Amino acid sequence: MMTMLRIGLVGLGRLGKIHAEILSGQISNVDLVAVCTLDDKEKSWAVSKLGLSATCCFSDFEKMLDEAKLDAVVLASPSSYHFNQTYLALSLGIHVFCEKPLAVKEEKIQNLFDILNTNSGLVCQVGFMRRFDPVYMKAKEKIVNGDIGEIILFRGYSLDPISEIHNFLKFLPSSSGQFLDMAVHDIDMANWLIDAFPKTIYSCCNSFSFREFEEFGEGDNVTSLMQYENGSMAFIMAGRTAQHGYHIETEIIGTKGTIRIGSVPSPHQLEILDGSGVRRECYTDFADRFYLAFQNELVAFIKNIHEDEAPKCGIHEAYKATLIALKATESLKEKTLIKL
DSSP: OOOOEEEEEEOOSHHHHHHHHHHHHTSTTEEEEEEEOSOHHHHHHHHHHHOOOGGGEESOHHHHHHHSOOSEEEEOSOGGGHHHHHHHHHHTTOEEEEOSOSOSSHHHHHHHHHHHHHOTTOOEEEOOGGGGSHHHHHHHHHHHTTTTOSEEEEEEEEEEEGGGHHHHHTTGGGOOOHIIIIIHHHHHHHHHHHTSOEEEEEEEEEOSSOGGGGGGTOOSEEEEEEEETTSOEEEEEEEEEESSSOEEEEEEEESSOEEEEOSSOOSSOOOEEETTEEEOOOOOSHHHHHHHHHHHHHHHHHHHHHHTOOOSSSHHHHHHHHHHHHHHHHHHHHTSOEEO
């Protein structure tokens, strides 16, 4: 019989609440025993929705690690906290599931390699949930089987609804940039599906609707063109101004065929025919589109701990995606081609 794992969760924002719901009622052999947040309303939510006592709701991460006797932590905190919290937990022998990005500087991830090299039994998994989405997993299977031949081009769009732009603008000063905060998912998908590493990157952007981005050398929409070592190309776009909703779209063009995912970002086949024509309702946010993937990645994390297996999406994968995102950002700000 598997032992019950004691889990602590950091951050109870939109994604943190999804992780909390999954950990507290949808995965066996885990016990969500503590949460950490600075927001008193989020603590009240944890007490009322998760059944935790007030003494299990911490404001201080180190205090939670010291008092809660955890086997593992799930980090859904702001990006700038990820490295320090991951480093501290791993140093104490605690397994870590961390949302992307694992760090915002290349050299910091190198420090995590050192810890894991001396603690081989620890699991450190990074939240690239698309690898656990059934549709993307099927695409990977077909590519590995050679169904579409050699990959010519990977095209990835990540578009947030414009209805959420003002919520995002509040956090713009602390943002790591569009490539690290958003397009890193497409970068990871390109790495995973192409199974290679870029040799050149060129990025550009513009602020079409919100000039606030210009102060930080960014745009409300950004793009990057990459060529991989094996000759395959990747075109990646991230934007914050989609009028129709949350839109994640991927196309992989091969020498023998093409795979498309999410061309119409709709959760169902229902169509509305009215005076405006024929239309489908679109996803409103990431929770609608990737809830099953969030569930699958946490199930995999717990399974890896119980079975003492290395995660399929660990810090090696995070290092590659982070490095590419940083270089894409560098190209954007320097307005130049970057060679890796």
